[in-house]
Amino acid sequence: MRDVCIVGGGVAGLAASIFTARAGLDTIVVDAGGRSPPSSRTQSGDGGESILARNASLENYPGFPDGVDARRYLRLTREQARTAGSEFELGRVTSTEPIDETALEAGFVLETAGGDPLEARRVIAASWPDSEYLVPLDVGRIKRGSKHFVSVDEAGRTAVDGVYAAGRLADEPHQAIVAAGHGATVGLAVVHDSDANFYHDWVTPEGYFTGRGREVPPGCEEIGEDERLERDERARARMLEAFSEPLDEEPTMHPSVEGK
Structure with missing residues (x-):
């Protein structure tokens, strides 16, 4: 189930x-x-x-x-x-x-x-x-x-x-x-x-919680500078790939218009 x-x-x-x-x-x-x-x-x-x-x-x-x-x-x-x-x-x-x-x-x-x-x-x-x-x-x-x-x-x-x-x-x-x-x-x-x-969807800089003596809450994550830069690079590369070319197909027309 x-x-x-x-x-x-x-x-x-x-x-x-x-x-x-x-x-x-x-x-x-x-x-x-x-x-x-x-x-x-x-x-x-x-x-x-x-x-x-x-x-x-x-x-x-x-x-x-x-x-x-x-x-x-x-x-x-x-x-x-x-x-x-x-x-x-x-x-x-x-x-x-x-x-x-x-x-x-x-x-x-x-x-x-x-x-x-x-x-x-x-x-x-x-x-x-x-x-x-x-x-x-x-x-x-x-x-x-x-x-x-x-x-x-x-x-x-x-x-x-x-x-x-x-x-x-x-x-x-x-x-x-x-x-x-x-x-x-x-x-x-x-x-x-x-x-x-x-808890949240926060990804925070290293020390954001632990630097204040707090545990990282569920659903949150602390990452170091190298990891931040790596994630940023990966995200930018994916967006550049996604938007590199226009989509070939046209928008879907409303059913009442199709066939006219």
């Missing part, structure tokens, strides 16, 4: 997966990959797309003064999630039910189209706009026009213990930076609720 199953490989789901995986929770992201019908779960998950992939350019994400290709941003975020320890599978979740109705801490079983069921102790729904798989659970779906949203508290918890919602599905604004932030908030809520030994 997995610790966390995240349904949806967009910005919110990816951000949540980075936090849960880095905290040591066994995390899997299931994404339909923008396909209709979705591809089999047996594939690697590299082809997953979020609605952001329809953007010609992502313009309001901090850290990119002149904007960034939204598809490249998604690829790098997915790579970061993998580096953190998340696993990916392509497919569409069709239903989610408790393993034991009388004991939600036993986890949930997620049925998938064309694949084996998945079991997870906690579920994060980040699959805008699809939430039909949550119907078997009384999570508080709210219909607004043709779309459904999921009612959550300030940390993304639904009315069902162990089930969370992140990003647009949780009625957050349709902005990438907001989705990423909310996904991180939900990921941290899952970490907190699971009692994982996770």
Whole structure:
């Protein structure tokens, strides 16, 4: 059984997966990959797309003064999630039910189209706009026009213990930076609720804590100057490689426009 199953490989789901995986929770992201019908779960998950992939350019994400290709941003975020320890599978979740109705801490079983069921102790729904798989659970779906949203508290918890919602599905604004932030908030809520030994994501200069007679807190790390320079070199080399050439393919068009 997995610790966390995240349904949806967009910005919110990816951000949540980075936090849960880095905290040591066994995390899997299931994404339909923008396909209709979705591809089999047996594939690697590299082809997953979020609605952001329809953007010609992502313009309001901090850290990119002149904007960034939204598809490249998604690829790098997915790579970061993998580096953190998340696993990916392509497919569409069709239903989610408790393993034991009388004991939600036993986890949930997620049925998938064309694949084996998945079991997870906690579920994060980040699959805008699809939430039909949550119907078997009384999570508080709210219909607004043709779309459904999921009612959550300030940390993304639904009315069902162990089930969370992140990003647009949780009625957050349709902005990438907001989705990423909310996904991180939900990921941290899952970490907190699971009692994982996770404190922060600080990597500090050597002596930052120990120089004050303190132990380095869980989730933190002190590194020396040589290690800092090595990490900086590695990070810069990866960014130079990632942005060395433009992406060949074009942005994904809205389904209503395709074929015209």
